Amino acid sequence: MLNTVTAKGIREGILFHLSDQNWETNLQALVRLVKDRQKFWRGAKVVLDTANVEVTSDQLLSLKDELSHYDLNLWAVLSENSLTQQAAQFLGLATRISRLEKDTMADFEPIYHQGEPAIFFNKTLRSGFRIEFDGNVIVYGDVNPGAEIIASGSVLVWGKLRGLVHAGALGNEAVVVCALDLQPTQLRIAEQIAITPKRHGKPQPETAFIRDGKVIAEIWNYKG
Amino acid sequence: MPGKVVTVTSGKGGVGKTTATANIAAAMALKNQKVVCIDADIGLRNLDVVLGLENRIVYDLVDVIEGRCRLRQAMIRDKRLPELYLIPAAQTRDKSAVSPSDMVRLCNELKPEFDWVLIDSPAGIERGFRNAIAAADIIVVVTNPEVSAVRDADRIIGLIEAEEKGPAQLIINRIKPDMVKKGDMLSPDDVLELLAVELLGLIPEDETVITSTNRGVPVVIDGKSRAGRAFRNISQRLLGERVPFASIEESGGLFNQIGRIFRKGGG
Numbered sequence: 001m002l003n004t005v006t007a008k009g010i011r012e013g014i015l016f017h018l019s020d021q022n023w024e025t026n027l028q029a030l031v032r033l034v035k036d037r038q039k040f041w042r043g044a045k046v047v048l049d050t051a052n053v054e055v056t057s058d059q060l061l062s063l064k065d066e067l068s069h070y071d072l073n074l075w076a077v078l079s080e081n082s083l084t085q086q087a088a089q090f091l092g093l094a095t096r097i098s099r100l101e102k103d104t105m106a107d108f109e110p111i112y113h114q115g116e117p118a119i120f121f122n123k124t125l126r127s128g129f130r131i132e133f134d135g136n137v138i139v140y141g142d143v144n145p146g147a148e149i150i151a152s153g154s155v156l157v158w159g160k161l162r163g164l165v166h167a168g169a170l171g172n173e174a175v176v177v178c179a180l181d182l183q184p185t186q187l188r189i190a191e192q193i194a195i196t197p198k199r200h201g202k203p204q205p206e207t208a209f210i211r212d213g214k215v216i217a218e219i220w221n222y223k224g
Numbered sequence: 225m226p227g228k229v230v231t232v233t234s235g236k237g238g239v240g241k242t243t244a245t246a247n248i249a250a251a252m253a254l255k256n257q258k259v260v261c262i263d264a265d266i267g268l269r270n271l272d273v274v275l276g277l278e279n280r281i282v283y284d285l286v287d288v289i290e291g292r293c294r295l296r297q298a299m300i301r302d303k304r305l306p307e308l309y310l311i312p313a314a315q316t317r318d319k320s321a322v323s324p325s326d327m328v329r330l331c332n333e334l335k336p337e338f339d340w341v342l343i344d345s346p347a348g349i350e351r352g353f354r355n356a357i358a359a360a361d362i363i364v365v366v367t368n369p370e371v372s373a374v375r376d377a378d379r380i381i382g383l384i385e386a387e388e389k390g391p392a393q394l395i396i397n398r399i400k401p402d403m404v405k406k407g408d409m410l411s412p413d414d415v416l417e418l419l420a421v422e423l424l425g426l427i428p429e430d431e432t433v434i435t436s437t438n439r440g441v442p443v444v445i446d447g448k449s450r451a452g453r454a455f456r457n458i459s460q461r462l463l464g465e466r467v468p469f470a471s472i473e474e475s476g477g478l479f480n481q482i483g484r485i486f487r488k489g490g491g
Binding site for chain 1: 375376378379381382383385418420
């Protein structure tokens with residue numbers, strides 16, 4: 001058992017593990033977590049792992065209501081407690097989810113560098129692949145059209161960036177998106193959305209950032 | 225040596241999976257290989273029509289899996305090519321009638337007897353696709369030089385990698401050399417640059433494919449067809465022969481450039 005509520009990104013959405021404290025404490029911790037990352041998680045499906053804590057259907061219902069304020073949808077409850085399982089089934093919630101797919105980010109351990117988390121992908125991210133990460137994302141490979149990277153920090157791609165990128169997804173404007181060939185379908189930094197103009201000529205490494213409230217892309221010049 | 229299971233898939237529909245399966249199978253049978261094709265597109269069967277075996281179906285894949293007949297009884301022998309067999313899909317059922325483990329069991333039963341087991345996958349990324357790739361030793365992805373087909377191929381290749389079934393090999397079908405030359409169509413270079421997988425073959429657009437499909441005679445049997453020649457090259461490559469990509473095309477210089485982009489992909 002854990003002593004705090006924890007969240008993990010899985011293919012189906014977000015998986016919350018409850019702590020062994022009482023329901024009220026858990027609920028408060030969970031809501032605090034959700035409030036902090038409201039924008040990051042918006043629209044996600046939620047799976048709640050209650051381990052063997054007994055939770056009533058009223059409590060689950062109030063949690064479902066609470067989460068819906070943040071545009072989150074509680075759809076499954078995992079429990080070892082049969083009463084909790086019954087309560088979840090009574091509300092029409094799933095009590096089982098399929099095995100975690102191999103390409104969820106749960107497989108990837110974040111690397112911490114001076115307190116700032118970063119995640120490293122040593123492969124090409126293909127169409128349909130989605131990363132959501134509270135930190136920086138580094139890709140050694142291409143990001144193909146149809147792939148999505150949502151990061152609270154910066155995004156660095158050593159390759160061609162042609163998918164969708166949202167850097168600073170929690171509102172941080174002091175982040176960059178850079179790539180050897182910066183041609184994303186859509187580039188978002190914090191609240192700003194930009195569409196890549198058609199490029200003429202040879203690709204060059206570029207860095208995108210926010211200046212005066214606008215997304216700007218500059219050719220990266222290692223001499224300067 | 226036990227046979228190999230090759231699954232032909234694409235993501236997007238209508239790119240030529242069934243045509244490719246039928247023709248690779250027929251080309252291999254012409255090379256005296258023992259080949260069995262399985263149509264995994266349950267509910268929307270086509271492979272029997274393309275091979276011209278539709279009127280001989282008695283039992284199908286689902287009958288075998290549900291134990292209503294023996295495996296031998298569902299296998300239809302192609303009379304033109306004695307070593308080519310087909311296990312047709314059921315037309316009145318859907319994908320959920322078969323599970324991935326059923327396919328693995330079936331292929332394990334077929335492998336000792338055949339050199340090649342070819343599986344024609346349905347379009348999409350759902351159950352039918354999972355069934356089709358479950359037993360595969362080699363996965364062949366078919367795409368067209370169109371943005372939407374390439375996007376779906378990319379997704380499929382990603383899923384294959386996630387299942388650790390790869391690396392996938394690529395067939396680019398329906399290439400129009402003159403349109404590529406004018407810059408109106410994605411070139412094989414463009415497609416390979418994005419997908420970064422090993423190239424297995426390039427098929428030119430060819431009207432004889434349509435007539436042969438309608439007649440139920442695989443185009444590889446026609447010695448003059450350009451697409452037929454390209455499919456024969458593909459089967460030779462699968463058999464481990466080195467066939468240069470330049471030899472496909474006579475009328476244009478396009479395919480002469482392909483040799484240099486033949487590369488191993490993946491990461």
